[in-house]
Amino acid sequence: MALEGEILRRLASVVGKDGLLTAAEDLLCYSYDATPVRHLPEAVVLPRSAAEVASVLSIANDALTPVVPRGSGTNLSGGSVPVAGGIVLATSRMNRILEIDADNLTATAQPGVILAQFHQAVEERGLFYPPDPASLKVATLGGTVAQGAGGPRGLKYGTTKDYVIALEVALAEGSLIRTGAKTVKNVSGYDLTHLLVGSQGTLGVITEITVRLLPLPQAKKTCLAIFDTIDAAAQAVASIIGRRIIPTTLELIDDVTMQCIEGYQKTGLPQDAEAVLLMEVDGSPQDVPRQFEEMVAAARDCGAREVRVAASEEEREALWTARRAAFAAVSRARPSIVIEDATVPRPALPQMVRAIKEAAQRYNLLVGLMAHAGDGNTHPQIMCDASDKEEMARVERFTEEIFRMALSLGGTLTGEHGIGLLKSRFLPWQFGEEGVAVMRRIKKALDPQGILNPGKMFPNASS
Amino acid sequence: MALEGEILRRLASVVGKDGLLTAAEDLLCYSYDATPVRHLPEAVVLPRSAAEVASVLSIANDALTPVVPRGSGTNLSGGSVPVAGGIVLATSRMNRILEIDADNLTATAQPGVILAQFHQAVEERGLFYPPDPASLKVATLGGTVAQGAGGPRGLKYGTTKDYVIALEVALAEGSLIRTGAKTVKNVSGYDLTHLLVGSQGTLGVITEITVRLLPLPQAKKTCLAIFDTIDAAAQAVASIIGRRIIPTTLELIDDVTMQCIEGYQKTGLPQDAEAVLLMEVDGSPQDVPRQFEEMVAAARDCGAREVRVAASEEEREALWTARRAAFAAVSRARPSIVIEDATVPRPALPQMVRAIKEAAQRYNLLVGLMAHAGDGNTHPQIMCDASDKEEMARVERFTEEIFRMALSLGGTLTGEHGIGLLKSRFLPWQFGEEGVAVMRRIKKALDPQGILNPGKMFPNASS
Numbered sequence: 001m002a003l004e005g006e007i008l009r010r011l012a013s014v015v016g017k018d019g020l021l022t023a024a025e026d027l028l029c030y031s032y033d034a035t036p037v038r039h040l041p042e043a044v045v046l047p048r049s050a051a052e053v054a055s056v057l058s059i060a061n062d063a064l065t066p067v068v069p070r071g072s073g074t075n076l077s078g079g080s081v082p083v084a085g086g087i088v089l090a091t092s093r094m095n096r097i098l099e100i101d102a103d104n105l106t107a108t109a110q111p112g113v114i115l116a117q118f119h120q121a122v123e124e125r126g127l128f129y130p131p132d133p134a135s136l137k138v139a140t141l142g143g144t145v146a147q148g149a150g151g152p153r154g155l156k157y158g159t160t161k162d163y164v165i166a167l168e169v170a171l172a173e174g175s176l177i178r179t180g181a182k183t184v185k186n187v188s189g190y191d192l193t194h195l196l197v198g199s200q201g202t203l204g205v206i207t208e209i210t211v212r213l214l215p216l217p218q219a220k221k222t223c224l225a226i227f228d229t230i231d232a233a234a235q236a237v238a239s240i241i242g243r244r245i246i247p248t249t250l251e252l253i254d255d256v257t258m259q260c261i262e263g264y265q266k267t268g269l270p271q272d273a274e275a276v277l278l279m280e281v282d283g284s285p286q287d288v289p290r291q292f293e294e295m296v297a298a299a300r301d302c303g304a305r306e307v308r309v310a311a312s313e314e315e316r317e318a319l320w321t322a323r324r325a326a327f328a329a330v331s332r333a334r335p336s337i338v339i340e341d342a343t344v345p346r347p348a349l350p351q352m353v354r355a356i357k358e359a360a361q362r363y364n365l366l367v368g369l370m371a372h373a374g375d376g377n378t379h380p381q382i383m384c385d386a387s388d389k390e391e392m393a394r395v396e397r398f399t400e401e402i403f404r405m406a407l408s409l410g411g412t413l414t415g416e417h418g419i420g421l422l423k424s425r426f427l428p429w430q431f432g433e434e435g436v437a438v439m440r441r442i443k444k445a446l447d448p449q450g451i452l453n454p455g456k457m458f459p460n461a462s463s
Numbered sequence: 464m465a466l467e468g469e470i471l472r473r474l475a476s477v478v479g480k481d482g483l484l485t486a487a488e489d490l491l492c493y494s495y496d497a498t499p500v501r502h503l504p505e506a507v508v509l510p511r512s513a514a515e516v517a518s519v520l521s522i523a524n525d526a527l528t529p530v531v532p533r534g535s536g537t538n539l540s541g542g543s544v545p546v547a548g549g550i551v552l553a554t555s556r557m558n559r560i561l562e563i564d565a566d567n568l569t570a571t572a573q574p575g576v577i578l579a580q581f582h583q584a585v586e587e588r589g590l591f592y593p594p595d596p597a598s599l600k601v602a603t604l605g606g607t608v609a610q611g612a613g614g615p616r617g618l619k620y621g622t623t624k625d626y627v628i629a630l631e632v633a634l635a636e637g638s639l640i641r642t643g644a645k646t647v648k649n650v651s652g653y654d655l656t657h658l659l660v661g662s663q664g665t666l667g668v669i670t671e672i673t674v675r676l677l678p679l680p681q682a683k684k685t686c687l688a689i690f691d692t693i694d695a696a697a698q699a700v701a702s703i704i705g706r707r708i709i710p711t712t713l714e715l716i717d718d719v720t721m722q723c724i725e726g727y728q729k730t731g732l733p734q735d736a737e738a739v740l741l742m743e744v745d746g747s748p749q750d751v752p753r754q755f756e757e758m759v760a761a762a763r764d765c766g767a768r769e770v771r772v773a774a775s776e777e778e779r780e781a782l783w784t785a786r787r788a789a790f791a792a793v794s795r796a797r798p799s800i801v802i803e804d805a806t807v808p809r810p811a812l813p814q815m816v817r818a819i820k821e822a823a824q825r826y827n828l829l830v831g832l833m834a835h836a837g838d839g840n841t842h843p844q845i846m847c848d849a850s851d852k853e854e855m856a857r858v859e860r861f862t863e864e865i866f867r868m869a870l871s872l873g874g875t876l877t878g879e880h881g882i883g884l885l886k887s888r889f890l891p892w893q894f895g896e897e898g899v900a901v902m903r904r905i906k907k908a909l910d911p912q913g914i915l916n917p918g919k920m921f922p923n924a925s926s
Contacts, residue, residue: 004474015749099812101808103704103810104808104809105704105809126707128902147650148650148654150650158647159650161657162625171897171901176897177894178894178895178898179894179898181806181893182873182874183806183807183808183838183839183875184617184621185613185617185806185835185838185839185873185875185878186624186806186877186878187624187661187877187878187879187880187881188875188876188877188882188892188894189621189661189882189893189894189898189902189920190658190661190888190902190905190906191624191657191658191660191661192664192898192901192902194624195657195658195905197654197655199653199654203653204696214709215709216707235595239565241568242565242566244678245678246677246678252892258588284749284750284753284754286747286749286750286752286753287747289749290747291747336818343646343648344646345567345569345646346567346568347564347566350639372648375647375648376648377648409853410645410646411644411645411646412643412644412648412649412651413651414543414651415648416650417649417650418650419650419651419652423651427651427652430644430651430652431641431642431651432641434634434638434639435642438640439653441908441909442658442905442909443906445904446905457652457653
């Protein structure tokens with residue numbers, strides 16, 4: 001299906017001829033994200049300003065044409081795949097940091113800024129923006145806001161939603177609004193800012209973002225604790241929190257994942273341990289040693305057989321290299337990879353970890369388990385072959401079981417990856433038909449014709 | 464106007480005869496909040512459970528009768544005054560803390576729990592719930608969630624919205640939904656939790672609240688810095704933040720307020736200084752001294768003529784007593800009190816403070832100024848006489864000017880008190896007609912008949 005020539009002409013008049021892509025090879029580049037899902041758009045637009053975004057939406061809304069906003073397409077929920085065709089609106093040309101207000105501890109940027117560049121810019125000013133999804137070298141700030149992205153540092157610092165304080169948003173019908181303010185305290189009107197964060201482009205297209213910042217911690221200390229059993233590692237997590245220490249990160253990596261990593265890149269991870277915890281504390285130089293000692297003591301009390309302490313920034317980087325290599329490593333083990341992120345209350349982590357390992361065996365699936373363990377956020381990485389229907393049926397039953405387990409433990413379907421396409425049919429499991437109906441009412445109120453990222457968030461979404 | 468007997472009979476069948484108040488002297492007790500606004504309800508219901516709340520809403524929705532949820536009525540925006548009559552739904556009987564999950568760092572409670580009692584319960588477990596509005600000894604947890612309340616500790620710890628992670632909510636049409644989960648990380652579906660926080664009972668009635676908790680800081684240190692000029696005090700605030708110190712509180716109190724306080728209760732506040740800063744840092748015993756020294760050094764560099772350091776918990780309490788006495792003190796100076804909370808980006812605080820002082824003089828009004836200065840949250844306290852029309856006209860022009868100034872500086876109408884009734888007509892100043900229209904659409908989607916707290920949040924709200 002192709003868009004009518006008249007619509008394409010109108011789009012070109014807004015974004016310029018160089019801002020409109022319709023060649024097959026171009027469309028292919030915007031047909032995927034970090035899931036196995038693929039679907040071609042009919043056109044790609046590359047607007048340069050909020051006004052252009054709004055005009056594109058107005059044209060699309062008149063023509064009842066879907067619009068799928070896209071950053072760098074790194075999301076793990078199918079959120080940026082244009083499953084209903086239509087227009088992909090890529091924010092790559094809206095990539096300026098507009099202001100770093102060091103005195104106000106805020107920064108304002110366009111959505112297409114790459115997250116790592118944003119981190120660097122604020123850190124050069126002695127400031128800190130904590131959200132750190134693994135994709136941060138590629139992902140855009142706008143994408144992480146639309147997804148509500150998290151990351152390892154979420155344990156201590158929370159996720160994207162804890163930092164966004166104001167947005168400029170283009171609405172489905174082509175108007176622009178501003179939400180929030182350049183103040184951390186703000187209860188004026190409804191909190192549209194938070195309604196938009198994590199809404200995956202289904203309620204509006206984010207055209208400008210203001211976040212609050214923290215002072216950059218002046219010290220950190222990192223170690224790798226090695227455990228013979230994954231149960232002991234999970235218990236160590238509970239013990240650390242029980243001592244009222246909130247580390248920056250408590251990353252759990254299981255044996256399957258470690259074997260994949262070592263097969264991909266030699267990082268020195270133990271090959272005979274069931275799990276490791278990559279643990280880091282940060283803060284002031286006065287406070288970090290105390291936190292670190294408490295954390296290590298808790299790990300040893302829970303049976304850590306070895307604790308490798310990073311004595312230098314190089315050694316710290318080496319430990320993190322192993323963790324960061326995980327996605328690439330598990331991705332090459334089999335043709336396809338499905339990563340889930342069912343999240344449970346902290347005390348339920350040991351039970352959840354056992355359930356995942358047991359179910360993987362029962363369904364005869366190759367599953368590596370990583371977890372942002374300190375906040376109960378598990379990442380089972382299911383290595384599979386999307387072309388093998390029988391295997392994918394097992395993958396589906398496995399993930400369904402994991403979701404049911406997480407919900408029965410008081411958890412959530414997704415801690416930081418989003419519902420998107422892949423988990424949309426499970427939404428009523430968590431919120432019931434009534435809860436989903438409320439979300440649908442809000443969707444209908446803001447996007448009456450259902451042009452914004454159709455097929456996402458809601459089960460059997462016709463809009 | 465009185466409700467029909469049939470409606471009263473149906474309400475009594477839900478909440479019991481002892482849970483339905485209709486006597487004039489009872490209705491009077493539910494006709495006010497902490498603003499000068501008064502309006503009698505037609506009935507008061509005291510439900511004991513979420514199911515009873517939902518049934519009350521169902522009856523009211525059938526009868527097109529307004530329902531105004533109410534905690535302890537301490538809010539400062541007219542939010543809980545039943546200006547359209549109808550039913551006041553008071554949560555005083557839903558006052559149980561349901562769970563403190565120390566391992567998960569969360570707690571779950573009914574809305575009618577008194578905030579100070581909630582603080583005490585979690586602190587006994589070594590945990591910490593930061594939101595601390597001045598009304599905390601009277602205010603309910605549910606009220607503070609519905610209002611998105613803040614407080615002095617907001618500077619370091621944020622406000623209520625930064626802690627609520629899950630809600631149970633009764634909707635206008637009488638169904639109950641759950642939002643969020645018992646996990647800090649959660650991006651499943653739209654963030655209804657944050658949409659409800661601060662919505663002042665206009666979108667649903669909160670029947671259960673789950674918040675995240677922090678480890679209780681093990682040390683704190685407090686001082687009072689005295690400044691000859693209010694400008695110097697405001698500059699000290701900027702200087703402290705500029706040194707990348709985020710104190711727990713930076714409370715500014717001006718000369719007018721100090722004179723009221725000393726006239727009410729001898730607390731030793733200087734009577735010849737233009738302003739003081741009540742400054743406190745907290746954290747670990749290892750880290751507090753460094754923060755404290757930096758903070759005090761910044762204050763001295765900016766011209767603090769004296770810094771009184773609290774050497775004991777008793778001396779700390781004495782310093783805070785002065786701050787906490789302020790509301791009572793200014794309330795008795797004149798028959799009425801109007802407290803605003805226009806909030807500006809931190810660097811704009813000195814300009815905002817000057818503008819408030821200058822406008823107060825120009826309009827010949829007695830205005831005490833306090834501010835949660837570290838986050839730009841000003842509290843001009845206008846001492847006036849609500850029965851004096853001419854004076855109230857000046858109060859109105861004064862507040863309008865303050866709002867315009869705050870918005871022109873990139874701030875917000877209200878940092879922590881809410882729009883409610885008193886600021887509803889200014890909402891379009893901040894968000895434009897388009898922004899307000901989006902909020903109205905959401906209101907309509909969740910409360911189609913407009914029974915929930917009508918007259919609040921929106922200008923000329925018929926619903």
